Amino acid sequence: MTEQRKLTSQSLVVMTELVLPNDTNVFGNLMGGRLMYWMDIAGALSAMKHCGTPVVTASVDNISFENPIRLSNVVHIEARVSRAFTTSMEVYVQVWGEDPVKQTRYPSNEAYLTFVSLDSGGKPQPTPPIFTETAEEKERYAGALRRRQVRLILGGKMKPEEAGELKAYFLPKD
Numbered sequence: 001m002t003e004q005r006k007l008t009s010q011s012l013v014v015m016t017e018l019v020l021p022n023d024t025n026v027f028g029n030l031m032g033g034r035l036m037y038w039m040d041i042a043g044a045l046s047a048m049k050h051c052g053t054p055v056v057t058a059s060v061d062n063i064s065f066e067n068p069i070r071l072s073n074v075v076h077i078e079a080r081v082s083r084a085f086t087t088s089m090e091v092y093v094q095v096w097g098e099d100p101v102k103q104t105r106y107p108s109n110e111a112y113l114t115f116v117s118l119d120s121g122g123k124p125q126p127t128p129p130i131f132t133e134t135a136e137e138k139e140r141y142a143g144a145l146r147r148r149q150v151r152l153i154l155g156g157k158m159k160p161e162e163a164g165e166l167k168a169y170f171l172p173k174d
Contacts, residue, residue, distance in 0.1 A: 009137075
């Protein structure tokens with residue numbers, strides 16, 4: 001795979017869904033599992049757009065629901081790669097609800113998902129580096145290394161003392 005310059009903006013995926021009765025719980029709100037399913041699809045499409053290969057979901061960070069999305073409202077999901085590592089990519093996903101009758105848009109939630117790029121044999125393969133343009137993209141890019149270290153520690157794949165980016169937050173200075 002030849003290394004290509006890929007901008008964060010080139011990985012942008014925008015999905016729109018209508019909340020139908022089959023998507024809701026007994027309170028008339030979009031079921032969290034259905035929203036997570038749509039977020040995973042948008043995140044995977046963004047990751048595939050970036051690396052040009054099939055991907056699998058490796059992790060999903062905390063998803064907190066700020067506002068419920070009601071029956072007959074519209075769901076807007078935006079996903080973009082925030083940082084590429086060796087074979088994995090962190091994807092930032094934002095969700096808004098919209099009441100099309102009142103014409104109001106409101107935040108629902110956001111999350112970071114991690115995807116791994118796969119070769120034709122289903123094995124992890126290198127991903128192209130990502131290049132940021134805006135201040136917001138640069139901030140997300142910088143924070144991605146810390147979020148990755150937290151994921152690895154929680155997953156038992158890294159010891160806390162190995163997390164160089166996190167030491168400054170939790171350990172006293174020498």
